[in-house]
Each structure stands twice: as structure tokens, then as C-alpha cells.
Amino acid sequence: MEHVDVLIIGAGLSGVGAAAQLRERLPHKSVAVLEARESMGGTWDLFRYPGIRSDSDMFTFGYKWRPWRSDIALADGPLIMDYIHTVAAEYDVERLIRYRHRVRTAEWDSTTQRWTVTVDVTGEDGDRTTQTLTTGFLWGCAGYYRYDEGFSPTWPGMADFAGDIVHPQHWPEDLVHEGKKVVVIGSGATAVTLVPAMAPDAEHVTMLQRTPTYIMSRPARDPLARLLARFKVPYAAAYPVVRWANILQATVFFQASVRWPERVRGMIRKEVAKQLPPDVPLDPHFDPPYNPWDQRICFVPNGDLFRALRKGTASIETDTIDTFTEKGLRLASGKEIAADIVVTATGFQLLVPFGGIEMRVDGRTVDYGDSLAYKTMMLSGVPNMIFTIGYTNASWTLKADLVIDYACRLLAHLDEHGYTSATPVAAEDVERRPLLDFTPGYVQRSVHLLPSQGDRAPWQLDQNYLKDRITIQRGRIDDGVLHFT
Structure with a gap:
């Protein structure tokens, strides 16, 4: 043996x-x-x-x-x-x-x-x-x-839906979303990644969330790393500096969230409000019913999710699903959303x-x-x-x-x-x-x-x-x- x-x-x-x-x-x-x-x-x-x-x-x-x-x-x-x-x-x-x-x-x-x-x-x-x-x-x-499988709830009427229902954990290679109406169910990291990624080519993408998430924009490229590169600091010397700057920044932010949750909550909401278009209200879409870091905060590079909302290629709904229909979903409020593709970004097992x-x-x-x-x-x-x-x-x-x-x-x-x-x-x-x-x-x-x-x-x-x-x-x-x- x-x-x-x-x-x-x-x-x-x-x-x-x-x-x-x-x-x-x-x-x-x-x-x-x-x-x-x-x-x-x-x-x-x-x-x-x-x-x-x-x-x-x-x-x-x-x-x-x-x-x-x-x-x-x-x-x-x-x-x-x-x-x-x-x-x-x-x-x-x-x-x-x-x-x-x-x-x-x-x-x-x-x-x-x-x-x-x-x-x-x-x-x-x-x-x-x-x-x-x-x-x-x-x-x-x-x-x-x-x-082998993600978490995907069962909703009434799913069998009646004429489009595609997919889970991000098992994305079909042949799925075509270009020119399609897409609904992404969820509000976590996967959902806030999918929406701006699909929005440029889809007819429209709707993020449908039951519970909002704290979302923050951060630069896609690290400002300190770029600054040190501009001054030709050798990467072997720059890397630990940038690494520790990010560690300390994250640690301070988390500890501040634990100690002063309302202040941090207010800061996040203020920054989000600056990036939203006039027709997308802060509440209820960006008003989580929990404190920062009770769940993981979602960071979006260069505010790409907010850019998609401003362009109108994406929208957001905060509601629960009443039922799937042949052509989309009907929400508890009675509103109907047309969809060709529904993505269940609803989490892991x-x-x-x-x-x-x-x-x-x-x-x-x-x-x-x-x-x-x-x-x-x-x-x-x-x-x-x-x-x-x-x-x-x-x-x-x-x-x-x-x-x-x-x-x-x-x-x-x-x-x-x-x-x-x-x-x-x-x-x-x-x-x-x-x-x-x-x-x-x-x-x-x-x-x-x-x-x-x-x-x-x-x-x-x-x-x-x-x-x-x-x-x-x-x-x-x-x-x-x-x-x-």
C-alpha cells in the first residue's frame, strides 16, 4: 500500500x-x-x-x-x-x-x-x-x-417558464445572452459581478434582490501600486508595501464597522448615493437590514455596477418572487419582469x-x-x-x-x-x-x-x-x- x-x-x-x-x-x-x-x-x-x-x-x-x-x-x-x-x-x-x-x-x-x-x-x-x-x-x-451543486430555491411556476434558468456555478458554455432580457436573482458578489458584465451585450439586465447588500466601489487598479511603479520602485520592494497597506486598510475598516456600525453604514450610503442615477432610489435598493460586515461587503471595480445603472442597461428591483410565468417573473408587488434568461445567483451549499x-x-x-x-x-x-x-x-x-x-x-x-x-x-x-x-x-x-x-x-x-x-x-x-x- x-x-x-x-x-x-x-x-x-x-x-x-x-x-x-x-x-x-x-x-x-x-x-x-x-x-x-x-x-x-x-x-x-x-x-x-x-x-x-x-x-x-x-x-x-x-x-x-x-x-x-x-x-x-x-x-x-x-x-x-x-x-x-x-x-x-x-x-x-x-x-x-x-x-x-x-x-x-x-x-x-x-x-x-x-x-x-x-x-x-x-x-x-x-x-x-x-x-x-x-x-x-x-x-x-x-x-x-x-x-457539484449550488443553492437554488424552488419557486412556483418554474416549469412554465419558456426561457433558460441557470446557476452561476454551472454556467452553460453555449448560453447566449446577447440581445436577451436577463434577470439575475441575488444581491451578493456573484450577482453584482454578473449584472455589469452582461449588461453591455444584453437587451437589459435586472438585478432582483430580496435583501440588499452593502456595495462599495474601489479602483480596479491599485493607486499605491501605480504610484510606486511611476517612481520606478522595484517591485520586490513595492509589493510588501502595497500588501500591508491593503491589509491595514481592510483591518481598520472592519474594526470601525464593528465599533461604529451606524457611522460606517452612513458613509457607505453616502458614497452609493453619489453614484446612483436620479431614477434609482437609495432606499430600498441599498438599505440592508443588518450592519456592515454582518455579511460580506461587495466591492465593485471602478463602480461598474453603478455605471450600468446610470446607462440604463441595468436596473434593480427589491422584492420577492410570487411566481415564474411563461415570459418572466411576477413579483409579490404584482409587477411583472420579462425575461429570456433567469440566473439564480442565490448562493452555495x-x-x-x-x-x-x-x-x-x-x-x-x-x-x-x-x-x-x-x-x-x-x-x-x-x-x-x-x-x-x-x-x-x-x-x-x-x-x-x-x-x-x-x-x-x-x-x-x-x-x-x-x-x-x-x-x-x-x-x-x-x-x-x-x-x-x-x-x-x-x-x-x-x-x-x-x-x-x-x-x-x-x-x-x-x-x-x-x-x-x-x-x-x-x-x-x-x-x-x-x-x-
């Missing part, structure tokens, strides 16, 4: 980064990456809808150890995919990836101090086989939502860490919902297992980089002291709280499946990169909570 020192699940942004840094920092470790799909890239390979882009700045969304070499702040999907492929090539990660390998079960045996992993393998001809391998350390980089695989420790099935999250990257009572989950209030990769730092330090610590396993063990008096204090529907629908956080470190989730740099990147490995054997 094949054995590898570290087994990474997922070949997206997190998995490629993890493999690259393991090769760089711990070259003596054997590594394999299992990817259920047929290509690397994760989210950025899966989503193919018009305008797909990052809603985080690329100077923090890129790896800290591999600079994003452009002044583009909000990059599109193809640019991000090119970045991931470039990193994989530079660090020779491609040869470590085994595509069409879906992990089904993982079982830890304390006697052998190993995980036994069962994998379903789909051949190029579609035939399926089962493989088994062992590993000393599992690293879950499978993200947090299901790739949340998935637990490790892609929802069945995990057992010495014959005991791991109940994710009954576990405590140690530093939001390990599970109580589960040895030699780490997972990467990014921030909700900042770039995903900021946390992914910290997890990489910690995992490499932990593996080196095990080797240095002659240990074979590390297990987080929670004290009985740790008070449990929901892992995510975050209100989007995709979180609330499945929060019970996630592990809990605790009322104190290292079980408490702070969503604060600056604090995590101290506790995760530089904190002691032997902190009394990790038990070693």
Missing part, C-alpha cells in the same frame, strides 16, 4: 499553495495532492460565468511568498487561474496532483499512527475504481462549499471541512458539528489533521498563508522531537459558540454542521489577521493544548 508523509485534499488556491510550500520548506517530505475534479484551480476553474473575478484585492489574495505581479486590484478569473498555474509550475506542484481522485473515507489508527484513506478514482474513460493509501498527516484544502468525507479516529466517527476548532484549522480529538478555511472579512489567502506557516512548523516540531502525532485536546470547561458569526443564508443553512469555536484562545475565532499572525504564525507549538505522542 502506498504511503505519503503528507496528503493534501484539493488542488485549488489553498492546495497548490500548501504543496508549493511543503516542497520549499520541507523538501524531505513526500507529498501527494488529491483533486476530485479533472483540473486544478478549484473555485477559479469551476466558475465560468461572465465577469468572474475576485472581490478581494489581489495583493492580499495572492500568496505572500509569491507576489502578485500587477497593479490590477480586482482580477478576473482567467488572470487568477494563470497565477495559480504559474505558481504550480514554478514550484513543480503539477506532478504531485492526482486528478479525478475523490476521497471517500479517512481513518486514523493510533497503533500505526497513520491515516488510511479510501479514494474513488475515475479514469479518463469514466470507469471507477477504488484505491487505498496511507499518510501520516492529512491536510484539507477542499474549501467550504459543494462543487455549504460543506464541512475535508469536502464532507467520512472521518474516523480509532473506529469512532468524527462528528464535525460536535468538535471544537483549534485555531480554526484543527479539530479537537483528531490527530494529525489540519484544514484551510479563509477569512470572511478579508482575503481567503491571508489565512491560507498562516495555515501553511503553522503546518510547516508543526511538522518540523514533530520531526525535531521524535513525535509522530499531535492532537488538540479541549478542556471540559470551554464554552461552545457557533464557529461563524456571519448571517448569509449559505452559512445559516448549514452552521450546525460546522465545528464550534470556544470562549477563549486557542479555540476562539477572532477574524483578525494581525492577531492571528501572533497566535498562529509565531505562537508556541507546544502550548499545552496540543498533545503529542
Whole structure:
């Protein structure tokens, strides 16, 4: 039976980064990456809808150890995919990836101090086989939502609709929206990306939202990066400056939103009002019933959504759907919207860490919902297992980089002291709280499946990169909570 020192699940942004840094920092470790799909890239390979882009700045969304070499702040999907492929090539990660390998079960045996992993393998001809391998350390980089299906509610009359109904997670390659009436249902990052991307070619695009979202404009190209380039500052010196400027700006904005939500709310509304045409009222379309950062704020490059509204190529409706009709939708207010294409940008199906695989420790099935999250990257009572989950209030990769730092330090610590396993063990008096204090529907629908956080470190989730740099990147490995054997 094949054995590898570290087994990474997922070949997206997190998995490629993890493999690259393991090769760089711990070259003596054997590594394999299992990817259920047929290509690397994760989210950025899966989503193919018009305008797909990052809603985080690329100077923090890129790896800290591999600079994003452009002044583009909000990059599109193809640019991000090119970045991931470039990193994989530079660090020779491609040869470590085994595509069409879906992990089904993982079982830890304390006697052998190993995980036994069962994998379903789909051949190029579609035939399926089962493989088994062992590993000393599992690293879950499978993200947090299901790739096979998104969340799409059912509304009355959908069967009567004569047009196309599509979900952004599975965008048809042959879908033609040019000259068509399009309705995008939703108000999150996907919707505010789709509307201005489709508006120039469609007859008209309507964003239909049940609940408004905070939307802010930001420059498509980073002003500080452009300034430093103008003064011919070498990119190796400019990159950390721009990166830290974005980190501090995001941190201050989030903390201000928590401390003075009404002030921040007023500031956002004021900026939005300046960009709206006279016939688009601020209320109710841009009046969320929650505080800033209770849900993720949507950033739009150069105000492209507002430009589409001003041009009249797009419009916005805040209402609920009464029913689909043959030619469109009828809203609860009685208003009817004609449509040839309806896009259900209604969110994800949340998935637990490790892609929802069945995990057992010495014959005991791991109940994710009954576990405590140690530093939001390990599970109580589960040895030699780490997972990467990014921030909700900042770039995903900021946390992914910290997890990489910690995992490499932990593996080196095990080797240095002659240990074979590390297990987080929670004290009985740790008070449990929901892992995510975050209100989007995709979180609330499945929060019970996630592990809990605790009322104190290292079980408490702070969503604060600056604090995590101290506790995760530089904190002691032997902190009394990790038990070693």
C-alpha cells in the first residue's frame, strides 16, 4: 500500500499553495495532492460565468511568498487561474496532483499512527475504481462549499417558464445572452459581478434582490501600486508595501464597522448615493437590514455596477418572487419582469471541512458539528489533521498563508522531537459558540454542521489577521493544548 508523509485534499488556491510550500520548506517530505475534479484551480476553474473575478484585492489574495505581479486590484478569473498555474509550475506542484481522485473515507489508527484513506478514482474513460493509501498527516484544502451543486430555491411556476434558468456555478458554455432580457436573482458578489458584465451585450439586465447588500466601489487598479511603479520602485520592494497597506486598510475598516456600525453604514450610503442615477432610489435598493460586515461587503471595480445603472442597461428591483410565468417573473408587488434568461445567483451549499468525507479516529466517527476548532484549522480529538478555511472579512489567502506557516512548523516540531502525532485536546470547561458569526443564508443553512469555536484562545475565532499572525504564525507549538505522542 502506498504511503505519503503528507496528503493534501484539493488542488485549488489553498492546495497548490500548501504543496508549493511543503516542497520549499520541507523538501524531505513526500507529498501527494488529491483533486476530485479533472483540473486544478478549484473555485477559479469551476466558475465560468461572465465577469468572474475576485472581490478581494489581489495583493492580499495572492500568496505572500509569491507576489502578485500587477497593479490590477480586482482580477478576473482567467488572470487568477494563470497565477495559480504559474505558481504550480514554478514550484513543480503539477506532478504531485492526482486528478479525478475523490476521497471517500479517512481513518486514523493510533497503533500505526497513520491515516488510511479510501479514494474513488475515475479514469479518463469514466470507469471507477477504488484505491487505498496511507499518510501520516492529512491536510484539507477542499474549501467550504459543494462543487457539484449550488443553492437554488424552488419557486412556483418554474416549469412554465419558456426561457433558460441557470446557476452561476454551472454556467452553460453555449448560453447566449446577447440581445436577451436577463434577470439575475441575488444581491451578493456573484450577482453584482454578473449584472455589469452582461449588461453591455444584453437587451437589459435586472438585478432582483430580496435583501440588499452593502456595495462599495474601489479602483480596479491599485493607486499605491501605480504610484510606486511611476517612481520606478522595484517591485520586490513595492509589493510588501502595497500588501500591508491593503491589509491595514481592510483591518481598520472592519474594526470601525464593528465599533461604529451606524457611522460606517452612513458613509457607505453616502458614497452609493453619489453614484446612483436620479431614477434609482437609495432606499430600498441599498438599505440592508443588518450592519456592515454582518455579511460580506461587495466591492465593485471602478463602480461598474453603478455605471450600468446610470446607462440604463441595468436596473434593480427589491422584492420577492410570487411566481415564474411563461415570459418572466411576477413579483409579490404584482409587477411583472420579462425575461429570456433567469440566473439564480442565490448562493452555495455549504460543506464541512475535508469536502464532507467520512472521518474516523480509532473506529469512532468524527462528528464535525460536535468538535471544537483549534485555531480554526484543527479539530479537537483528531490527530494529525489540519484544514484551510479563509477569512470572511478579508482575503481567503491571508489565512491560507498562516495555515501553511503553522503546518510547516508543526511538522518540523514533530520531526525535531521524535513525535509522530499531535492532537488538540479541549478542556471540559470551554464554552461552545457557533464557529461563524456571519448571517448569509449559505452559512445559516448549514452552521450546525460546522465545528464550534470556544470562549477563549486557542479555540476562539477572532477574524483578525494581525492577531492571528501572533497566535498562529509565531505562537508556541507546544502550548499545552496540543498533545503529542
